[in-house]
Amino acid sequence: MKKINLAISGCLGRMGKQLIKSSKSNNNFKLVALTESKPLNKKIAGIKLSQNTDQTFENTDVIIDFTVPKCTLEILKIASKLKKKVVIGTTGFSQKEENSIKKYSKQISILKAGNMSLGVNLLMYLTEIASKSLNDEYLSKIFEAHHKHKKDYPSGTALMLGKGIANGKDKKFYSVIGKKFLNKKNFPYGEKINFNSIRKGEVVGEHEVLFSSGKEIIKLNHEAFDRALYSDGALSAAIWLRTKKPGLYSMRDLLNFK
CATH class of the missing domain: 3.30.360.10 (Dihydrodipicolinate Reductase; domain 2)
Structure with a gap:
């Protein structure tokens, strides 16, 4: 299988750091973009940190997002424009924000889960x-x-x-x-x-x-007991989502629970 070009948003957060670590040891992925809300003159895994822009996500296949609701919606707006797939692990959405995610899912493939385990x-x-x-x-x-x-x-x-x-x-x-x-x-x-x-x-x-x-x-x-449980689940979600048509999916769809 061709490697998935992966972008991780919120890369300096607890889950972001764990996702970088897990993706580097997973042969299904090529890490191509890392983003944070504030510009930082810093590199991680040889990649310069950037902000959420069209240019940043241009060469990605899947974006994994563990940030805050405002940032997630910003990413979805860009992803929708570029037709990129998004795995959302962010929590704390309002009902209005949940409705916005549903609207974006009519244009792109989104897997959203409050927990990836x-x-x-x-x-x-x-x-x-x-x-x-x-x-x-x-x-x-x-x-x-x-x-x-x-x-x-x-x-x-x-x-x-x-x-x-x-x-x-x-x-x-x-x-x-x-x-x-x-x-x-x-x-x-x-x-x-x-x-x-x-x-x-x-x-x-x-x-x-x-x-x-x-x-x-x-x-x-x-x-x-181990935060890698969540990053491994998010990476599995990214692999599964790669072939899916636009829609709003969950880990339940991935696991095929009826």
Whole structure:
């Protein structure tokens, strides 16, 4: 297979650095562009850092983006113009921004995931099944923990799991979002889905979905130990996306979960 010309946006971030490391040891890729929001006279892996421009992405096949929503939409605008494929690992989008991503996906191939891990995407699949199987006596809530540097909460993965609960009940996700807590030791179940986010130390990622009837509690959880888990998943997404027609895809499509 011809090597994929890869661009990584947010290359100085935690995931950006990990993606550079993982892509250099993956023979499917040729790293051709690295971008950051501010111009820096610096080279990484022999590539001069640049900003998100038409010229920067001109020779790329796939752009992997782990930045912030504003930057992601800027990249999608350019990618749409140049007909480049984009893997989005950025989280924290508003509903309006989500709608913008859907519009861009009519022109280019986009794979967007709140988490690139196989295990987490399996967890979402199981969450949907549990939510669909349990009756309305069972209330749900979601716990997540990440490193102290992570700014957004709940995490994109926690929100993704919340969508799994909503999908299982055939409800719109934004109509079932409950309270969002930060660094609470305990937090309640509710008629809607409550979230609790812990930010501490260098935790890579912990997620737990809980269902309770008052008589029993069902727990589904996942814990990540190595950040390479996410970069390897993003690179797998880039390989898979290379041959896809315009559309908005997820890791669930890649993994062929029904």
